[in-house]
Amino acid sequence: MKTIKWFIPMLAAVLMPLNAPAQSKLPAPLPEYTPVTDARLLKPEAHNWLQIRGGYDGIGYSALDKINTGNVKRLVPVWSYSTGQLEGHQAPPIVNNGVMFISTPRNQVLALNAKTGAQIWRYQRDFADDVNHPHPTNRGVALYNDKVYLATMDAFVVCLDARTGKLVWETKLAENKANYYFTLAPLIAKGKVMVGSSGGEYGIRGFIAAVDAETGKEAWRTYTIPAPGEPGSETWQGDQWKSGGGSVWVTGNYDPKLGLAYFGTGNPGPWPADAHPGDNLYTTSVIALDVETGKIRGHHQYHWNDNWDWDEVSTPLLFDVKRNGRTFPALVHPGRNGYLWLLERKQDSVGFVDAKPFVKQEVFTAIDPKTGRPTYDDSKRLLVGKTTTFCPSHWGGKDWPPAAYNPKTNLIYIPAHENLCVTLAGEAKIAPYAPGKRYVGTDASKTRLFPREGAKYIGEVQAWDMNTGKKAWSYPYPDMDINWGPLLTTAGGLVFAGGSQDRKFRALDARNGKLLWEFVTNSGVTAMPSSYMVDGVQYIAVQSGWGVDAQKMTGRLNDSMNRKVTVPQGGVVWVFAVK
Amino acid sequence: MEDRRTVIKAALGVGLGAVLPEVTLAQADPRNARPQDGDRFVITEGDRKGAVVKLDDLKTGAPPITVMPQDPANGTVRDGSRLNQILMVRIDEARLKDDTKARAAQGVVAYSAVCTHTGCDGLSWASDKLWFKCPCHETEFDAADSARVVNGPAPRRLPALPLKIVEGYVVAAGAFIGRAGVTAP
Numbered sequence: 001m002k003t004i005k006w007f008i009p010m011l012a013a014v015l016m017p018l019n020a021p022a023q024s025k026l027p028a029p030l031p032e033y034t035p036v037t038d039a040r041l042l043k044p045e046a047h048n049w050l051q052i053r054g055g056y057d058g059i060g061y062s063a064l065d066k067i068n069t070g071n072v073k074r075l076v077p078v079w080s081y082s083t084g085q086l087e088g089h090q091a092p093p094i095v096n097n098g099v100m101f102i103s104t105p106r107n108q109v110l111a112l113n114a115k116t117g118a119q120i121w122r123y124q125r126d127f128a129d130d131v132n133h134p135h136p137t138n139r140g141v142a143l144y145n146d147k148v149y150l151a152t153m154d155a156f157v158v159c160l161d162a163r164t165g166k167l168v169w170e171t172k173l174a175e176n177k178a179n180y181y182f183t184l185a186p187l188i189a190k191g192k193v194m195v196g197s198s199g200g201e202y203g204i205r206g207f208i209a210a211v212d213a214e215t216g217k218e219a220w221r222t223y224t225i226p227a228p229g230e231p232g233s234e235t236w237q238g239d240q241w242k243s244g245g246g247s248v249w250v251t252g253n254y255d256p257k258l259g260l261a262y263f264g265t266g267n268p269g270p271w272p273a274d275a276h277p278g279d280n281l282y283t284t285s286v287i288a289l290d291v292e293t294g295k296i297r298g299h300h301q302y303h304w305n306d307n308w309d310w311d312e313v314s315t316p317l318l319f320d321v322k323r324n325g326r327t328f329p330a331l332v333h334p335g336r337n338g339y340l341w342l343l344e345r346k347q348d349s350v351g352f353v354d355a356k357p358f359v360k361q362e363v364f365t366a367i368d369p370k371t372g373r374p375t376y377d378d379s380k381r382l383l384v385g386k387t388t389t390f391c392p393s394h395w396g397g398k399d400w401p402p403a404a405y406n407p408k409t410n411l412i413y414i415p416a417h418e419n420l421c422v423t424l425a426g427e428a429k430i431a432p433y434a435p436g437k438r439y440v441g442t443d444a445s446k447t448r449l450f451p452r453e454g455a456k457y458i459g460e461v462q463a464w465d466m467n468t469g470k471k472a473w474s475y476p477y478p479d480m481d482i483n484w485g486p487l488l489t490t491a492g493g494l495v496f497a498g499g500s501q502d503r504k505f506r507a508l509d510a511r512n513g514k515l516l517w518e519f520v521t522n523s524g525v526t527a528m529p530s531s532y533m534v535d536g537v538q539y540i541a542v543q544s545g546w547g548v549d550a551q552k553m554t555g556r557l558n559d560s561m562n563r564k565v566t567v568p569q570g571g572v573v574w575v576f577a578v579k
Numbered sequence: 580m581e582d583r584r585t586v587i588k589a590a591l592g593v594g595l596g597a598v599l600p601e602v603t604l605a606q607a608d609p610r611n612a613r614p615q616d617g618d619r620f621v622i623t624e625g626d627r628k629g630a631v632v633k634l635d636d637l638k639t640g641a642p643p644i645t646v647m648p649q650d651p652a653n654g655t656v657r658d659g660s661r662l663n664q665i666l667m668v669r670i671d672e673a674r675l676k677d678d679t680k681a682r683a684a685q686g687v688v689a690y691s692a693v694c695t696h697t698g699c700d701g702l703s704w705a706s707d708k709l710w711f712k713c714p715c716h717e718t719e720f721d722a723a724d725s726a727r728v729v730n731g732p733a734p735r736r737l738p739a740l741p742l743k744i745v746e747g748y749v750v751a752a753g754a755f756i757g758r759a760g761v762t763a764p
Contacts, residue, residue: 087697129760130662134699134715177661431624436661438701444714445703547697551732555717569732 030111030120030163034097036143038190042256047533049095052140052185053402054530057318058253060404060488062531066538067578068492072507072517074578075540079117083108083571088137089545090486091185092528093573096143100532101162102543103138103185104571107152111165114541115534117575121165127154132179132436135198137548139251140185140528142193144213151182151195157211159193169216173197173209178435180204184251187261189291192219196248200266200311203439206246206283208263210294220294224248224265224282231296232281235304240276243433245269246283249313250400255329258347260288260297262318262331266311270441272384272426273307280305284312286331286343288350298349302335303374307382308363309394309424310336316343317405317412321466323353332466334358334403334414336396341372342466354469358462359397359418360452363390384441385428393422393449395553401499402528404487409510411463411472413495415483418476419455423448449556451480459483461497463513473513478502482557484550488529488540496540498525501554501567505529505542505574521574524567526550537577545571610659613759614648614740618751620667620689621649621656632667632749637687642704643668643711643722645692648751662759664692664700665740667749668722670709676724682756684742687749690726691740691759694718696733698761711737735762 036050044050046063053060067075083089087105093114094101100114107125112118133153142149147168148160155174160167173195174180179202187194192210200206206224211217224246226232236244247266254261265287268280281299284306288298302312316331321342331343331350338361344351352372357364364374380390398416405412425446433439451458457476460483464471477483477500485499494516495508505525506518524546531540546567554565620632623645630636632646643666648657657663672686679688690711692700699715710729711720718731726737738757743750 129758130660132661132698134697136697434624437624438699438714440701440714443703444701445705445712552716555731559717566732 030099033099033146033163035145036096037145041188048097049093049530049532050143052092052094052251052528056189056254056256058315058402059317059319060402060486060528061406062488062490064531064533064538065491066533067490067494067540069494069509069516071578072492072494075507075517075519075576076579077519077574078539078577079575081110081112081117081573083110083543083545083573085545085571086547086569087545088135088526088547088550089543089571090137090527091140091543092530093541093543094141094143095530095532098534100541101141101143101148102573103141103150104543104545105136105138105547107138107150109141109148109150109160109165111162112573114532114539123160123165125152125158132176132202133181134201135183135548137183139183142186142188144188144193147213149186149188149193149213151184151186153181155180155182155197157186157193157195157216159216171211171216171218173218178202178204183249187252187254188213189254189256189261192291194252194261194291196263198247198249200245200247200269201438201440202436203243203245203269203433204247205242205244206248206266208248208289208294210291222289222294222296224287226281235279235281237277243269243439244276244280244283247311247313249311250315253315253318254291255318255345258345259291260345261291262286262288262315264312264315264333266313267306267309270430270439271307271309271382271424272430272441273305273381274383275430275441276305278305284310286312286316286333286350298346300343300350300352300372302333302339302341303337308337308390310396312336313400314398314402316341317403318345319405319407323467330466332405332412334398334412334416336399337361337364338392338397339364340464356469358414358464358471359392359416361392361397382424382426382442384426384430387423387425387446389421389423391421391452392417393420394424395420395549399484399549401484401486401526404489404495406489406510408491408493410467411465411510413487413489414462414464415485415487415497415499416460416462417458417483418460419452419458421450421452447556448560449553450560455480459500461487461495461508461513475508475513475515480561482550482553484524484526486526486528488531490531496529496542498542498544499550500524501565503544503567505544519576522568522572523570524550540576541573543571543573545569608659609650609655610657612657613663613755614657614665614751616751616753617651618648618657619651619748620646620665623647623664633747634685634687634744634749635747637667637669637749639669639671639686640706641669642706661700662691662693666690666692666702666711668704670723674709674723679723679725679739682739682741684744684749684752687742688722689740689742690720690722690737691755693760694733695735695737695761696731
């Protein structure tokens with residue numbers, strides 16, 4: 001009898017397919033689950049946080065106000081959860097009627113009770129030892145009907161049962177051996193699960209693909225670099241389009257009225273300007289895609305022939321702006337190139353309205369007032385075999401951490417890096433493209449990141465009024481700290497921000513930038529915060545887990561500033577409430 | 580190597596293949612197998628791409644070369660996995676620490692070219708300090724001292740590959756010491 005008891009699980013293990021995801025023993029499935037319908041995504045309830053930035057507009061705003069400027073001082077942690085993972089935790093807690101879904105590095109998804117922190121299920125996708133994933137992070141899951149969707153480090157989209165965490169289907173979209181990998185959360189609209197590929201430092205050809213939410217079958221694929229003969233292909237030479245970069249690192253936003261999804265695109269590669277002559281469409285751009293077909297309906301290229309690694313990965317925020325007495329549907333983008341871009345959403349184009357620097361920018365000498373096309377200081381261009389120094393650094397005025405917009409204050413909040421410059425050295429001879437090989441064209445050992453002489457701060461949170469085009473306030477981080485913190489703003493008049501090496505998560509007054517509350521977490525906070533309510537109690541939630549570019553910037557600044565800052569690693573989900 | 584293949588065949592023969600870890604089966608393919616005692620090495624980039632590495636190819640003071648192992652029995656290059664990328668460099672023997680010297684062949688040392696932190700390759704070389712530096716998160720490894728971590732976030736050294744010289748060729752004298760690639764939860 002003992003033998004039989006032992007034998008049955010052994011037999012089950014033998015019969016399990018090789019590629020089955022590793023799953024922990026599951027508690028009972030959720031007894032109730034509210035499907036996430038198109039209608040709910042279009043009009044999300046204030047007590048939930050159904051998408052990574054709260055809604056299709058990507059503004060990172062919660063309409064909850066129980067936690068507010070008057071009581072935020074009494075904010076305390078009510079539960080926490082160790083994810084068991086190292087590296088960059090960047091995903092937000094997504095909450096649907098009391099159930100929290102959260103992703104971590106290494107293809108893990110957790111379903112937790114949003115009130116108590118109890119684990120409901122845990123999924124981790126198996127992957128090969130030699131997976132290519134130089135940016136070990138994941139920026140969140142997407143919910144649709146009764147399913148959870150994850151874009152994986154090995155370039156798959158997986159669909160899980162929201163009640164149990166069990167795999168429903170998986171679809172491979174690209175070859176990881178050639179260094180295609182996913183870091184973004186899927187965007188879901190009209191039954192299409194849209195993802196895009198990272199890997200720009202390895203000569204990928206960036207793309208956005210949509211798969212059917214029910215079946216996983218690929219519906220369309222649009223490359224960010226056109227093939228010969230397609231519109232924009234005239235901006236490339238020879239075969240460079242095949243390995244020209246244009247990564248899609250970050251989730252798009254969606255305008256349901258226009259039926260268009262807006263995605264930001266990465267830089268062309270290899271980095272030096274003369275390694276890829278031409279404007280290089282649609283790199284360093286925002287592109288507007290018809291979600292039904294994937295067709296590009298409009299674009300705006302923030303800067304042409306990038307050679308500063310200024311990926312314009314962030315997706316513009318979608319909100320209305322009033323300029324010169326006219327209110328229009330805008331795209332607002334604090335760019336990695338250090339300019340704050342104001343564009344107009346239209347059915348068949350993206351219109352340029354205005355751009356001005358939000359950090360000191362020494363590369364652009366002018367912006368064409370009609371088209372927005374910049375003119376460059378040629379001495380600042382990185383060329384093959386040449387060294388150049390420029391500000392802001394290659395991490396830009398703002399990297400991927402999303403900005404937030406608060407309709408009550410009418411301010412957009414920007415996690416910025418001011419006063420940072422870099423020296424880059426172009427390789428004298430760039431090795432030809434080979435799949436899976438680094439394809440950057442700089443000598444990384446000669447890269448030097450440093451603060452501008454006399455600088456008093458680096459990381460800051462800025463607030464801008466887009467109607468006037470003026471900065472309202474700035475909160476500079478103390479001690480020359482950096483800011484890799486995605487922002488959340490709330491109807492309670494608050495802006496939540498982490499991102500610093502001092503491990504703090506803090507609340508600022510959304511009206512004036514005054515520091516109202518702060519809490520030292522286990523690690524550094526580089527994840528998107530969220531807010532939700534269960535049983536009448538409002539919570540603020542965020543992961544803390546330092547890694548990826550924030551860690552890299554720390555290392556580079558340690559070198560140039562002769563300091564030894566270390567930020568401990570390891571992911572923890574933190575949930576706060578007022579007591 | 581033969582022993583392991585025999586074990587795998589035996590396991591498959593009795594229908595237990597499904598319980599073996601995927602990585603083990605993948606390594607049954609000689610292209611995916613990690614370097615083994617007796618393997619030669621092939622240059623993977625530059626003008627001499629494809630050439631089999633001889634001792635004379637490595638000059639003291641020259642920068643490292645990136646190579647992949649080759650099964651000498653049939654010439655199969657083990658290029659099926661990025662974890663087989665190996666950095667090889669020749670260092671003045673007087674500068675090698677004892678453990679490193681014991682694994683070296685006439686000053687030639689070899690290490691996994693994949694950083695143990697997040698798995699990046701393309702490490703650069705500081706010829707004065709004899710350090711490798713990862714382009715992703717700045718970890719520096721001392722090539723003269725078992726590729727131990729000198730600076731940066733990597734949790735452990737680069738796995739070393741013991742070497743010997745056979746008929747003028749640089750040849751593996753064993754397997755990687757430690758697992759190549761990232762070790763994480």
